[in-house]
Amino acid sequence: MRRGEFQIIDRFFTHDAFGEWRSQGVGDDCAIIDMPGNRIAVTTDMMAVGTHFLPGARPEDIGYKALAVNLSDLAAAGASPRAFFLSIGLPERDDEWLAGFSRGLMALAESSGCALLGGDTTRTAEVGGTHAPVTISITAMGSLPEGKGLTRAGAKPGDDIWVSGTVGDAYAALKHRWGHWQLMPDAAEALFPRMDRPTPRNMLGSALLDLATACADVSDGLLADLGHILERSGVSGSILWEAVPVSSALRALSPAAQQEAALTGGDDYELVFTAPPSAALRIEQAGLLTKTRLTRIGKICEKVSGDNLTVRSQNGGIVTTPTQGFDHFAA
Numbered sequence: 001m002r003r004g005e006f007q008i009i010d011r012f013f014t015h016d017a018f019g020e021w022r023s024q025g026v027g028d029d030c031a032i033i034d035m036p037g038n039r040i041a042v043t044t045d046m047m048a049v050g051t052h053f054l055p056g057a058r059p060e061d062i063g064y065k066a067l068a069v070n071l072s073d074l075a076a077a078g079a080s081p082r083a084f085f086l087s088i089g090l091p092e093r094d095d096e097w098l099a100g101f102s103r104g105l106m107a108l109a110e111s112s113g114c115a116l117l118g119g120d121t122t123r124t125a126e127v128g129g130t131h132a133p134v135t136i137s138i139t140a141m142g143s144l145p146e147g148k149g150l151t152r153a154g155a156k157p158g159d160d161i162w163v164s165g166t167v168g169d170a171y172a173a174l175k176h177r178w179g180h181w182q183l184m185p186d187a188a189e190a191l192f193p194r195m196d197r198p199t200p201r202n203m204l205g206s207a208l209l210d211l212a213t214a215c216a217d218v219s220d221g222l223l224a225d226l227g228h229i230l231e232r233s234g235v236s237g238s239i240l241w242e243a244v245p246v247s248s249a250l251r252a253l254s255p256a257a258q259q260e261a262a263l264t265g266g267d268d269y270e271l272v273f274t275a276p277p278s279a280a281l282r283i284e285q286a287g288l289l290t291k292t293r294l295t296r297i298g299k300i301c302e303k304v305s306g307d308n309l310t311v312r313s314q315n316g317g318i319v320t321t322p323t324q325g326f327d328h329f330a331a
């Protein structure tokens with residue numbers, strides 16, 4: 001029987017083959033993959049307990065969300081999830097934690113047809129009496145049809161701005177857990193899964209391949225990620241605050257808190273995208289087909305100097321927020 005590091009890999013990170021991309025199995029220096037299809041999209045995201053997950057988070061949720069945020073990046077490219085690599089640094093061996101992590105991870109892997117084809121498992125050292133927290137890096141790969149793929153560039157003046165689902169829920173849940181905001185028990189219960197188990201919008205992303213001109217997933221916040229689209233597309237844009245879809249649980253908060261959460265909170269893993277008005281009907285159909293709420297929230301215009309994104313209110317005013325969104329190294 002293998003011991004130590006390799007026992008962890010055998011027990012928690014080796015699974016029967018599934019999905020369309022197959023390798024020779026975990027155990028060699030490289031995964032060698034025979035891939036049908038023409039293009040691949042690749043993304044990587046690193047996550048640490050304390051930064052991306054509360055220290056008391058359930059290992060099942062950590063495993064699920066670690067993969068979900070990567071699948072969300074693939075969704076933003078319109079790519080279908082196929083394979084991923086998992087690198088994990090652990091301060092100590094805790095089989096109960098690992099079993100929960102692996103269950104949550106593999107539940108989403110299997111339901112999305114995204115196979116774990118390799119990775120790396122290390123112990124994080126203790127330096128000066130402190131251990132680095134559990135740190136996870138996932139690299140995910142997806143397939144795209146020949147010549148296709150969504151990017152943040154491509155938004156054109158006259159395009160509509162759309163967003164999927166509702167935004168701000170995960171942030172409100174986090175603020176409640178931090179004790180900064182007080183949600184009613186029912187509202188809190190409704191919002192926790194939005195923070196712990198976000199739904200990557202891969203079916204929607206694929207359906208948008210022939211419809212959207214630019215797309216991003218909302219990880220840092222609606223304004224920040226829409227801002228990336230505007231910057232990479234060389235355009236400006238404006239959105240109407242009252243059009244931004246927020247859940248009924250969020251509506252119980254003050255208008256300022258709703259704005260902070262929905263516009264700048266992040267952790268939503270919804271898609272924000274642009275498309276010409278001529279595509280609107282087909283986009284609505286894509287929403288129905290993929291059972292995803294889609295809302296038109298604004299318009300793209302020619303690039304203006306100064307702030308390139310304006311949030312207007314029905315009363316004619318301009319909505320301002322303290323930040324545009326989450327920034328790991330905000331001053």
Ligand SMILES: Nc1ncnc2c1ncn2[C@@H]1O[C@H](COP(=O)(O)OP(=O)(O)O)[C@@H](O)[C@H]1O
Nearest residue numbers: 043044045046073076216217218219220225228
């Ligand atoms: N350390 C790095 N080395 C190379 N590229 C990076 C690094 N960090 C971020 N990037 C790239 O910078 C861009 C912006 O990163 P990020 O905002 O994290 O994207 P996302 O929200 O899709 O994860 C992405 O294209 C990402 O691949």
Ligand SMILES: Cc1ncc(C[n+]2csc(CCOP(=O)(O)OP(=O)(O)O)c2C)c(N)n1
Nearest residue numbers: 045050051052053054219220265266267326
């Ligand atoms: C303990 C804890 N603090 C803060 C957050 C909120 N949060 C952490 S990272 C992040 C933004 C997205 O993470 P990032 O690493 O920037 O992902 P990327 O944009 O690269 O996909 C948010 C909103 C959280 N989920 N948990």
Ligand SMILES: [Mg+2]
Nearest residue numbers: 044045046219
């Ligand atoms: Mg990133």
